[in-house]
Amino acid sequence: MLTPPTYQSVEGAYLDLLRLASQSPEHHIDARGNAAREVLGVTFRLPDPRQRLPYLAERKANPVFQFAEALWYLAGRRDLEMIGYYAPSMRSSSADGVHLGGSAYGHTLFTPAAGDTLSSFDRVLDLLRTESDSKRGYLPVFSPDEHAIPDNIDMACLAGLHLLVRSGRLHMVCHMRANDLDCGLLSDVFSFTMIQEYAAIQLGLELGSYTHTIGSAHVNEANMERVKRVLDEAQQRPTAPDFDFPVMPHSTSPDTITELLVHEELLRTNTRDYRAAEIAHLGFPAYWQQVLLLFEAYRQIQYGEPEAVTRDVLDALHPGLRWLLAHRWAACRKAVTAL
Template sequence: MMLTAPTYLSVEGAYVDLLRLACESPEHRIEARGNAAREVIGVAFQLPNPRQRLPYIAARKANPVFHFAEALWYLAGRRDLAMIGYYTPSMRSSSPDGVNLGGSAYGHALFNPAAGDTVSPFDRVLELLRTEADSKRGYLPVFSATELTSADNPDMACLAGLHLLVREGHLHMVCNMRANDLDCGLLSDVFSFTMIQEYAAVQLGLRLGHYTHTIGSAHVNECNVERVKRVLNEAELRRTRPQFPFPVMPQATGPDTIRRVLEHEELLRTNTARYSADEIRRLGFEVYWQQVLLLFEVYRQIQHDEADTVSRDVLDALLPNLRWLVGRKWASCAAAAEVSAR
């Protein structure tokens, strides 16, 4: 196979290299809509194993709760702030009406029928790939030219589209971004899009292929440069890095799974329910999805309970990689930081 983009064992390597490129060797210094940034144009990378979608850099404090919430929000085809605004309140400023999001609600464009259709673009593409395995037409556009009609559009899609390609029993994906904030947006985008890729592979009964991420404007905002320098410094100085495999999405995963997980997510988000680790095990989900609900329970305790620490039984039930991340993200989960890398 001829490679046209550098490859990385995990998203972490691509993240660090692109941060270094934009911060230390920018092609341009721009100030679009008042946001000063350092920019490189036309970059790409490839992940042969798209499941390695999380970085383990203490200075970055990646948030696995938000990553899973956003991916599920996309997979459910939603655009409401009620859910996603709970996990990242800053997104509320991008809503034109305070109720829904616009262009950044990628799942709404992918998983809901377009006007005049009864089937979603995602399901149309799966239908195509089931009948024409070598097709080049499996493209899912997200960015719309109509988004340009409003000069003050507060929420224009950064994702141009996702291209699904079946080759030799594998489902590959190429993502086209018109722009990517390398510090704030890249990690969550890659996490969600590779989850969508894996979900599609499960629906088609195919093995997970490689993921290619292409960016038109790859940039780091000047206001975040100091944090980026701390990330780069940690990556430069450490002799070893945590090694955590990411689990495989169960083959039984389908729309009903997403719906059921989100039913419990809403109960936790609204503090209507609270779960112990044992109660989550008894809900009938496979271990993969139990982990997601454990994360949502962690966040429920952080948001709604007055205790200084998250319950140890929930933290101990998390997989080591998720425990490592939450232990560095929140002081109330500090016990998790004691978990050694494997």
Template sequence: MANSEKPALTAPTFHSVEGAYLALLQLASTNFEQHIEARGNAAREVIGVSFRLSDPRQRLPYLASRKTNPVFQFAEALWYLSGRRDLEMIGYYAPSMRSSSRDGVTLGGSAYGHALFNPVDGDTTSPFDHVLEVLRTEPDSKRGYLPVFSARESAVTDNPDVACLAGLHLLVRDGQLHMVCNMRANDLDCGLLSDVFSFTMIQEYAAVQLGLQLGHYTHTIGSAHVNDRNEERIREVLNEAHLRRAPQRFPFPAMSAESRPSTIRRLLEHEELLRTNAVTYSADQIAHLDLEAYWQQAVLLFEVYRQIRHDKTDTVSRQVLDALHPGLRWLLAHKWTACATAEAAR
């Protein structure tokens, strides 16, 4: 097929995750195929759903009623990129995840980064690095697949944490790195947004390592569902989208070309200091850290959260908020009163 031709069959394409999120909420809410009760969770389900993002960097939805938490989303993406599985870090940003741990210390199937970024079976190289080497040496390879879900997980009858992610497929075509994500199941209201955020971050990080342009992202789901208990919020989100005059637009910048594993390690050193309240950072101090401006945005988010969690302040630092990307600032103002108060005083 010539490059100028478009394929006859492809997933519905959206510029940003927000459009895909709204379309899937509408689909599962009004045109669902099944009503299921898996493990006591009543839900409406559509089987076999796909969508594509033409610009995976636009991985944040700007919907006031959804109250998206960009602090958690950056934390989870970094938790994956560093190959961790500990609750100590991720439980600070999402205490509810503790209920999925069998030992109260680590997570199992949902610790996707542990499967991707750590060597397995006595190897010295991680699956992620093996795939990058394949893509460097074999043009147009179809072998850049990173499996996550393991059949062993299903063999444990009382397993509270089975991986929803089946695997990630990286494909280099015409100087771009595309990715296809295969999910065995996705909660469209709660899990989808965080998953797309983290997986497109992994895609972009891989593109940087390979020196390639960022291509499109395709997300496929076996069981696409919305839980009945979230019906009211889903209705509010869809109503907001229907009534607003125009969507909020905050284009997000490209990941810095200098991003490497050492970058992630340095960033998480600062994250831990803030998480444990060992330091406080001003906006000026963050601007002078040993990190590129792109990753300084994550430190700014972690400092905001430190103020909310540890200082229990009625209003966060305006200087720190002012240094944030406007889209992140908008999301924080719609998530926490302390951020809204500071933003209103601008």
């Protein structure tokens, strides 16, 4: 039986694909001035899609951005005002300086088209509620119309997401036309598995496997030094950090996302600040409190109030998230070292 390579977490897939593309590329390409090493048509599977974070000090994964992007998608947004705060580099992909285009996957999935009352996501969920073992739960994202945009600077890398209900579990197959393995893969898998878990909750199903397929899997030559450091770290460390990612609460609904983003905006605009105890009393389950703790930590970093992120915020974070913050920002590392 031929099945895709399977990994316990996204970290293993990330490392193997980095090795493959950087050390044994099939092609050397130079699309639009971006020299890269490339392999074609790769696939991997995560039996537990919740294990969506890597713990590699050299990679410095950013869970603040990853949660922000996932919520931005789930809310169906395409504005730069929110996502540009967490990733200023994304502003260069906007044609009008206000919105993003093809890369605003959530807008395509979760916002109804003009004149419609249901999003494509909601229509697929309705289908899966009524048609057992359906093969039709496909959510296209890439549109042929994107080729008609002159000098399109923001073409969707995501072709589509395929939701499949089998034996009481919601599985998902993701189809990418292209993936930057060093810069884009980790954030994509994080957000898409969050969408999968959210969909499973709306359907009242257990979470199934996640399969990720890529047409052009590539590593940019400009990032090869970091790639080498990441691969060296993975090879030389005696043991890898091991943190289980928690389960999204079954109470999560569209209203949950809306309410979270109210507080996100208050923190992003520095209108409010929260102590950990205040976040604990906002009425959110512990899982979503963690996200607001991350946003509060980032507010402190961005607005430069303390020399280090406050101890109460870091103390209240999941150990894996605290590890990631400490390896990315000195303001967090100083406080974590003092714990």
